Amino acid sequence: MKGSNTRSKLRLSIIAAAGGLLAAGGLFWAGQQYVEANTVPYYRVYKSGQEVGTVRHKEELTKLYNRKQAEYKLKYPDANTQLDTDDIKVEYEEAYKADIDQDTALERLDKLLKPTAVGVELKVDGKVIGIVKDKAAAASVLSQVKNKYIPEARPAFANKIVQTSYTPGSVKKSPAQPKESLESAVFVEKIDQSQVETDPAKVLSTEEALKLLTQGEQETVTYKVKPGDTFSSIAKQAGISRKELMSMNPGIKEKALQIGESLKLSASRPVLTVKTVESIAKEAVTSPEVEVRKTNQLRKGVTKVVAPGVSGKKLMSFRVVKENGQVVQKQFLSQKVTSPSQPKVILQGTKVAKVASTSSSGRFAWPVVAHSITSTFGERWNKMHKGIDMISSDYSIMAADGGTVSFAGVKTGYGNCIVINHGNGYETLYGHLSRIDVNRGDKVRQGEHIGIMGDTGHSFGIHLHFEIHKNGSLQNPIKYLR
Numbered sequence: 001m002k003g004s005n006t007r008s009k010l011r012l013s014i015i016a017a018a019g020g021l022l023a024a025g026g027l028f029w030a031g032q033q034y035v036e037a038n039t040v041p042y043y044r045v046y047k048s049g050q051e052v053g054t055v056r057h058k059e060e061l062t063k064l065y066n067r068k069q070a071e072y073k074l075k076y077p078d079a080n081t082q083l084d085t086d087d088i089k090v091e092y093e094e095a096y097k098a099d100i101d102q103d104t105a106l107e108r109l110d111k112l113l114k115p116t117a118v119g120v121e122l123k124v125d126g127k128v129i130g131i132v133k134d135k136a137a138a139a140s141v142l143s144q145v146k147n148k149y150i151p152e153a154r155p156a157f158a159n160k161i162v163q164t165s166y167t168p169g170s171v172k173k174s175p176a177q178p179k180e181s182l183e184s185a186v187f188v189e190k191i192d193q194s195q196v197e198t199d200p201a202k203v204l205s206t207e208e209a210l211k212l213l214t215q216g217e218q219e220t221v222t223y224k225v226k227p228g229d230t231f232s233s234i235a236k237q238a239g240i241s242r243k244e245l246m247s248m249n250p251g252i253k254e255k256a257l258q259i260g261e262s263l264k265l266s267a268s269r270p271v272l273t274v275k276t277v278e279s280i281a282k283e284a285v286t287s288p289e290v291e292v293r294k295t296n297q298l299r300k301g302v303t304k305v306v307a308p309g310v311s312g313k314k315l316m317s318f319r320v321v322k323e324n325g326q327v328v329q330k331q332f333l334s335q336k337v338t339s340p341s342q343p344k345v346i347l348q349g350t351k352v353a354k355v356a357s358t359s360s361s362g363r364f365a366w367p368v369v370a371h372s373i374t375s376t377f378g379e380r381w382n383k384m385h386k387g388i389d390m391i392s393s394d395y396s397i398m399a400a401d402g403g404t405v406s407f408a409g410v411k412t413g414y415g416n417c418i419v420i421n422h423g424n425g426y427e428t429l430y431g432h433l434s435r436i437d438v439n440r441g442d443k444v445r446q447g448e449h450i451g452i453m454g455d456t457g458h459s460f461g462i463h464l465h466f467e468i469h470k471n472g473s474l475q476n477p478i479k480y481l482r
Contacts, residue, residue, distance in 0.1 A: 298349025
């Protein structure tokens with residue numbers, strides 16, 4: 001019996017020990033489950049190696065990036081913006097009941113995120129002018145600068161010819177346009193383009209870049225007063241108000257303005273210069289030749305028009321070079337008679353003798369041989385050009401018609417100058433000569449040598465300036481020269 005009791009006690013002890021172990025294991029398992037249930041996964045965020053904070057999900061960072069990208073795109077519409085996120089790093093972690101302050105982390109990161117932009121930098125003759133959005137924007141701006149100085153609606157000119165009629169002392173044009181064609185349009189300066197990374201705030205809009213390239217910087221220049229100038233006309237020509245001009249020149253009185261006096265002007269120098277070469281053809285009316293026929297059937301001094309004459313037409317071709325719309329060179333190319341004129345015939349009575357060979361023929365010959373016209377009659381550089389300029393390989397100058405030398409000397413602006421009175425209301429003037437070979441009062445025949453072409457007076461190179469006056473009024477020489 002005693003042995004049996006001992007075994008029973010041992011069995012109970014084993015059972016009790018096993019129960020204790022089971023109870024302890026259950027408690028451990030339950031604790032482990034609790035810890036795992038309260039372990040929080042999260043991401044630690046770093047910017048440039050410095051911790052910013054923690055977030056629950058990486059998607060929160062993506063949302064922030066997208067929102068900031070949209071914000072900067074709206075703020076800088078003229079730039080290709082992108083966020084600088086290269087130095088942002090995230091590390092995954094887990095912790096029991098971790099305290100994740102996601103809002104604070106995102107708020108800090110929001111302030112640290114800065115935009116960058118990739119644009120195209122424009123350089124003119126090595127100088128940085130500005131940055132635009134991309135190559136398409138650069139091409140658009142440069143195209144607009146060039147188009148500013150290219151005549152508009154050029155296709156509409158295809159079949160239009162200018163009709164020019166002349167009256168003494170004036171030039172009138174009909175509404176028709178000249179036939180034009182653009183040979184070339186190029187920038188004078190060297191333009192370089194390169195891709196750069198920059199602050200989006202520095203990227204120019206198309207309008208800003210266009211204004212910068214066409215207006216340039218303001219600078220002060222000196223202007224010499226010319227005959228006929230007034231404060232108002234000078235201000236208008238400079239593109240400023242009369243009040244601005246007076247404020248820049250406080251010591252000068254408007255009513256006491258003197259020729260040759262210096263004025264200060266505010267002017268802008270465009271960054272870019274557009275050089276255009278245009279071919280222009282226009283049809284001009286030519287006055288009929290005046291044919292004077294001597295007859296002893298009428299008394300001396302008596303004249304009679306027997307044929308009124310008919311005006312003709314000729315097509316004249318020019319090549320014009322402009323810089324930013326201003327003519328810098330005009331070259332005469334050719335002329336072709338499209339409708340010949342019919343002469344005006346006048347009978348002039350005389351019973352004494354034939355008219356001397358030095359009398360006017362009523363027709364004008366070219367005063368130089370193998371001529372080339374470099375500047376025509378009319379408006380030039382915002383002032384009236386009173387005649388035509390011509391050059392020739394032969395510098396000899398001849399009388400355009402017979403007559404009497406009424407002036408041979410130096411004239412202001414013309415330098416060495418000759419004036420011939422042809423005795424029929426017409427006078428011709430020959431300017432900028434290097435040598436005068438006739439004297440006042442000399443009788444000259446048509447085609448007779450009178451001087452040598454030169455560069456005296458207000459001249460820009462060796463040439464002849466030639467004018468025709470009728471009864472004191474300027475005429476376009478092209479109408480008369482044969």
